[in-house]
Every structure is written in structure tokens, then in C-alpha cells.
Amino acid sequence: MAKKRRTKTARKPPQQSRSRATVDAILDATIRILDKENWSKTTTSRIAQVAGVSVGTLYQYFENREAILDALQEREFERATTMLQEVLVSGGPGSDREAARSVVERLLGLYVESPGLHRVLVVEGLRVTPADRVQAFDLRAISAIRAFLAVADVPTRRTNLDAAAFVIFQSVRASMLSWLLERPAGIDGSVLVEELTDLVLRYLVADER
Amino acid sequence: MAKKRRTKTARKPPQQSRSRATVDAILDATIRILDKENWSKTTTSRIAQVAGVSVGTLYQYFENREAILDALQEREFERATTMLQEVLVSGGPGSDREAARSVVERLLGLYVESPGLHRVLVVEGLRVTPADRVQAFDLRAISAIRAFLAVADVPTRRTNLDAAAFVIFQSVRASMLSWLLERPAGIDGSVLVEELTDLVLRYLVADER
Amino acid sequence: MAKKRRTKTARKPPQQSRSRATVDAILDATIRILDKENWSKTTTSRIAQVAGVSVGTLYQYFENREAILDALQEREFERATTMLQEVLVSGGPGSDREAARSVVERLLGLYVESPGLHRVLVVEGLRVTPADRVQAFDLRAISAIRAFLAVADVPTRRTNLDAAAFVIFQSVRASMLSWLLERPAGIDGSVLVEELTDLVLRYLVADER
Amino acid sequence: MAKKRRTKTARKPPQQSRSRATVDAILDATIRILDKENWSKTTTSRIAQVAGVSVGTLYQYFENREAILDALQEREFERATTMLQEVLVSGGPGSDREAARSVVERLLGLYVESPGLHRVLVVEGLRVTPADRVQAFDLRAISAIRAFLAVADVPTRRTNLDAAAFVIFQSVRASMLSWLLERPAGIDGSVLVEELTDLVLRYLVADER
């Protein structure tokens, strides 16, 4: 009945290099397992085994099994926002379409790197009870997109920017993830990027000429 | 020790009315539970209890726990395709936009009816290993959309219709589901329908005038 | 951090005879183990093993490990109060001293029957946090003694009956328990009964002649 | 796998002042924790943390976790016997009742100082297997009481002094400890002292006039 407490923080801030290595080993092991198994089969002892440490050690660094996933999620979130920043900054000469394609392309790159993780992130996100959703991952992601749209100053046809950010996030994420997992025949990576760029741009931009 | 494989068929095709009632009670109970719990907490004994039957009886009608979900999925799939048919048939006078909006609207209706089920359908769909995907739900759904597009003879700007059906399905489904679960402030049902209709239409149609 | 919820009620009220037998087997097994091990080594799997059932079965009847102890405690409490009733009722001709000796004697009998259980009951009672003590075993026991004193209408020299009941309960219980566990040389059962009877009587009664 | 046997001796007799300070820090930390947690939650790492040392250091001074409790017990035992000595020596003019009350009062003082420790001492004392009881705490305490009675030359109505010492020790200790943990309404410290003094005196003394 008692709900497991998620924690954002590792038990001990890994200060020493050995610790750091152990934490990384655990996170990497988890990612590797997630490519083959779903979260519920990603057991702590399996993670520990793959990481080459004991369960005890795992629990020295993570409050509980969930905390490992949280850490991974945080890392991915940071990668994505950093990426958005970079595109924003470097986006001098190119057209809007090129910038958009770049974002989509690089985002897909993030997904391709660890498909299993992203699958589980979606699955577990869907699992969360409404009450816990307040600071959930996708809300933060949507805020980030919202901010990005504002800063990028896109001449949009949308009036409800909250709704737009929401729809874009869900659409792009779901498409990329399913593509990754299903690898549907006849749709290769570049096609997907093109379709999504077009989807987003035509939805968003006042009129593309 | 070996995990039982999913089965599409109920143990016994329910022929008699009492059987039919029992099967329905089980399916309905499952739906009701899924609105509050995730699939892994939807235990067989809980289902049996809510359905007012014994576990033994449950296993008389379903090979295993998974088979219940399969049955539910099948039912939803049929509802959705039937709905598409109806729109196609009845779609005489209205504009494309109105037809599209109607589809989106009625689809959302299906989701609203049993949010928990759809959440779990997505989650469990994502869980499935690639090998099992062949007859997976979304592949069938995408085929249906593909067929619908062909039959409806939409004057599209898309060249890769497979990709288009894929992107549309994923986008609409993910948006609807997340909307249902998060009920994001500032986006009510009609807004969502409008946004999704616009997203799909502008993505799909050659030029809307 | 979350405190385990003690439960007074078995998961399923054992209605059928097979169930009843299973529950009894579990309780008896627990008692037998408690004579040799302390509570923390009285593991669920050990209990199940000794009872000749599976762990699963054990959990069918008891919410958790604690609930088994609660059930046992309840049973002992009832035995003790029943015994007090009997002495009260049957206590016609005999002197006060004889009645008192009878109570002490029969109480010791209860302890002798399952020393391990009583040891653990004391130990675990001491473990309980103040907040949980409200309905704790000894408070109930003390109330029972208080009531007994009132009903028996003992001509007492005590003015604070709450204090008297408290002191008597703690003294008698601790002495009996330690005697049982230590079996101190030179103090056999009848001696103990005599000493405790005298302790209580001289403490309690106005003047014994 | 084999459980380490208890040891009465610290690993190193603390000779230097720094060592002494460390040992004290560990003992004090333990006492502080015991006021809030039971012995099984009084983990070595928690003790070390509260004491401001590392676990490694803790094990430099104590063979194992049990040894810490042993040391604490020893310290309390010495305090109690010292106290008895003092009362014996200083007991010139006062009446027997006053001397007795003084003993009870000062003993209660010891309990009040570290209730958690005394609770655990009782609990763990009860835990010990009969075989280990030979040199157990309460046997020593009872001997001390026995000796005290002999030396104090109380004109007692008791014939079995072993039994008397036993009963008195158990009664007083249990009453004090439970009083401390339960703080029962309507029984404050002075009341308890009075009741226990009376209990013991009337039990012990030939006739009080």
C-alpha cells in the first residue's frame, strides 16, 4: 500500500573517482539491460551483476531501484536541453527548416543511442499516478519546448502555445520511440526526420514560403 | 518456470449466455481496475474478485493473465475500425476538415471511455519484444489508417504513405493518451481535437484553402 | 521509514475446517519455534516449513509476519482473562489468600505452556513505540487487573488503584518470565507461586491476619 | 556465516586519551540512538555516524556490534553497585524505609538517565539463550541484591533469600522500565517510588511498625 518513494538524489554524492566509476558502471549496465529487457525484469541483482559490483554496492549509491532510473532520466533530460541550447546559439545563417531539422535529427540521435532507456522512460512515465505527475519528466520537457519556441521567436500560426508544445512533444517522442523499436520497413532514419520536421513545421509556422 | 506465451484465443469460445456474461464481467472488471492501477498490479485474483467470480473460473475462460488484455485490445481495435468505417460511409457532404475532426473526436471518445485500458495498451505494447511485434496492435492500426487514407482518397502532399500513417498514428495516440492522463491545464478536449485535426490536416493535405 | 502496519485480523476469516487447521498449524509452529529462537530469527519461511505449509499459504492467512504474533497475543490474552473470570466465579468458600494463590498458579501455568511466546511478547511489547502503545497488550492487561480488583472487592490498603494494578502486573509478569527462562537454582515453581502470592497480598491487602 | 560470539572485552583497552574519547563518543552515540530506535535498528554505521567516526574506527575498538552493548551494560552495572555501596555507607540515622526509598529513588534516576539503553538491556537480556545466561546481567544484579540484603542486615520475614532477591529485582526493574516507556497517566515518579518502596518493604520486612 505504501508507495515507494522516488528520489532524485543518489545516496552519496560520488566524490571520489572510484565512486564515480562505480556509479557509471551501474548506470551503463542498466542502459545495456534495458535494451533487452523491460524495467520490471531489470532487477537490481542483474544490474549489479552486469556492472560487476555487488547489490550492496548498488544500494550504497542509489536509494532504491527507481532512483537508478531517475538518475538516467535526469541525464537524458540534460542532454536534450543542452542540445536545444546549442542549436539555438549556433543557429545563425540557416533557415528555420534547417534549424528544425537539426533539432529533430539530433534528438533522434539521443534516442538511437539508448532506445531501451527511452522506451522505459515512456513506459514508466505512463505508470506514474496523476498525483505524482507534477514534476514529471514530460511536463519539464514540454516547458523546455515552450521556452524554446518563445526564445526562438518562431512566427507561428498557433495561438495556444501550451497546447502546441504539448502536441509537438508527444508526437515527436512517440514517433521516434516507436520507430526505434519497430524499425518499420520503408521508413529509414532520414525519412523519419524529414516527416517529423515537416509535421512540426507545417503545424507551427504561419506559412512557409 | 518457462513463461507462458501470450495467446490470442480464449480457452473456450463463450457460446452460452452464462459464459458470455462471465467473460464480460471479467473484461469489465479488468477495465475498471486499470483505471486505478497499472497492469502489474492488476492481479488475477483482484480481477476475479471485482468480477465476482473465482480465480479458477477466470482461468476457465482465459489461458492466462495476458490473454485478458489481448481480448480487451481486440475489442478496442474493432471499435476503432468500425468507427472509421462509419465516418467513411456517412461522410457525404462535409468538408475534409469536418471528416477529419469527426474521426479525431470520436477516437478521443473511445479513449475517454477507458483511459486506463488505453494507457496499459500503450505501455504493454512498448514492452513487447521485437520478435512478437509482427501482429502487434499498432502495426494493425497503422495498416488500417493506411487503408483509410487510400480509400478516402485524400489529396495528399505525402509521398510515403506508410510513413505518413505511422507518424499520424503515433502522434495522435500519444497526444490523446497523455492528455487524458495529465489533463494539462489550459488544454480542454475541444482544443485538443482542434490541434490534432490541424496537425494531421496540414501534415497531410496538399494545400488547404 | 514507513512503519509496518500491524493488523489484528487474519487476512481471511478461517471458515472452513481446512483453513482452521492451517491457521492452527501456523500458530503452533510459531510457538514451537519461539521456544528456541527469538522473534527476529523466527522467519516466515521457517514457520511455514515447521507448519508444513508453503510461505504463500502463510500469507494467505496473515497479512504479515507481525500479524502472526498479534494473533498469538490475542489468544493468550483471552486465555488469561477467561482464567480470571473462572477464579472470580468459582471463588466461594476459600480465603483471599487461596484465591490469590490460585490466580498466580494458573497464570504461571499459562506461562509454562509457552515460555518462548511470552518471552517474545514481552520483548516485542518493549519494542513498540509510545504512539502505538495505546492499545498495547499490557495496557489491556492492566485494565483487566484493575477491573478484577474492583469486582473482587479486595479490602485494599492501596489508594491509587491504577498504580497498584500497574505494579502488580509488571512484577508478576517479569518474575514469572525470568523464572521460566532462567530456572534459577533453589527456586522451584511452588516457591515462586508462594513468593509472588505473598508479594501481591502484602502489597495489596489492608492487613492480613 | 557463523555468528560472532559476544565478547566482554574491547579490542583494545583504551589507554590513550584520544582512544578514550573515541570510545566514549561511540558509547554515547549508542545511548542516544537507543532512545529512539531499538537495538536492531541501531546499526554500526549509524552509531559511527552519530559518534563522528568511521565504521572502521568503531571496529578498531569493539570486536563487534554486541561488544558495544556489553560495554554499556558493564558501565550501568557498576553505577548501580556503586550506588548501593553509597547508600549502605551513608545509611546512618535514617529508618529502613528511608534507606529503601533512597535506593529505589536513585535507581530510578539511573533508568531515567538512559531509558533506551535500559529497555534494550532488558530486551537483549531476554533474547539470550539459556546457555549464555550464566554470567548474564541479571544474575549478577541479583547476587548484588542478595549481598546487599545480607550486609544491610534487614530483619526479614523471608526464608528464601535467593528467591526474595530474584523477585525484588525483577519486580522493580520491570516496573521502572515500563513506567519509563509508558509514562502511565496518574502515576508520576514519586508515586512510583512510593509504591515500589512499599511493595519491597512489606514483602521483605518482618513487620513494619
Add this chain to the structure above:
DNA sequence: GATGAATGAGGATTCATTCAT
């Protein structure tokens, strides 16, 4: 002397599934 990272055995609990009644 001190540190604290690593160990791993051990224990409570859950739940899909079976089968005797």
C-alpha cells in the same frame, strides 16, 4: 590509526497458476 567502499548472505513479501473437492 583512520577511512569508507565493497561485500553478499539472508529475509519478507507477492502472485500467476494448479487441482482436489
Add this chain to the structure above:
DNA sequence: GATGAATGAATCCTCATTCAT
């Protein structure tokens, strides 16, 4: 056909203790 008691493998997590630095 229905029942529900029984099963037991599987999983998360804790903590005393060690030992390389």
C-alpha cells in the same frame, strides 16, 4: 462448471564486517 486453498519461485533491500588505501 465453479471454487479457492496451496504453491514456491522470484525480487528488493539491509547491514555487519572486512580490507585496501
